[in-house]
Amino acid sequence: MNRLIETLKNIWKITELRNRILFTIMILAIYRFGAYVVLPGVVPSALEAARAAKSDTDILGLLNIFTGGAFFQGAIFALGIMPYITSSIIIQLLGFAVPYFQRLQQKEGESGRKKINQITRFLTLLITLVQGGAYLAQLNAMEAVDPSVNPALPILGNIIILSTGTVFAMWMGEKVTDKGIG
Structure with a gap:
């Protein structure tokens, strides 16, 4: 136990490592905060009732x-980085089936990797638009959307907010990789 405490003290003395740890903690705090910022027009009490009725073993759970709990909060980070993961998987699978992607992945080096990242991000945005619409439809089915609000306005606005939340979460992940512990 004393050795563990001594190791932690030594880690804290290294300025660069301390800064990386603090940066990572700051990014995690920002993400946790965003996981509780509710989308406009969403009724949190209705989501709480829906969460109480669901278990963590079903698909929504x-x-x-x-x-990170943002899905049942109706939060701006409700989609997390799941659209990015989905698009990465799709691009990887296309690398086996489509010659263009094979060439980018195997033969073009750094420029191919940059092009793959650009395509992955663009595909992420498209997937986010689809998943955001599906998420909002699910919120509507759970009666978690304020009925006094015109449904067309929050849907378009919230899809944009969810897309922005996903892109921001991706950006935070890249920053943790660059400047934090990741």
Whole structure:
């Protein structure tokens, strides 16, 4: 136990490592905060009732776990980075089937990797638009959307907010990789 405490003290003395740890903690705090910022027009009490009725073993419960609890909060980070993961998987599979992607992945080096990242991000945005619409339809089915609000306005606005939340979460992940412990 004393050795563990001594190791932690030594880690804290290294300035660069301390800064990386603090940066990572700051990014995690920002993400946790965003996991509680509710989308406009969403009724949190209705979501709480829906969460109480669901278990963590059904598909919605698993999605809630994957998003750090943001899914049942109706939060701006409700989709998390799941659209990015989906698009990465799709691009990897296309690398086996489509010659263009094979060439980018295997033969073009750094420029190919940059092009793959650009395509992955664009595909992430498209997937986010689809998943955001599906998520909002699910919120509507759970009666978690304020009925006094015109449904067309929050849907478009919230899809944009969810897309922005996903892109921001991706950006935070990249920053943790660059400047934090990741």
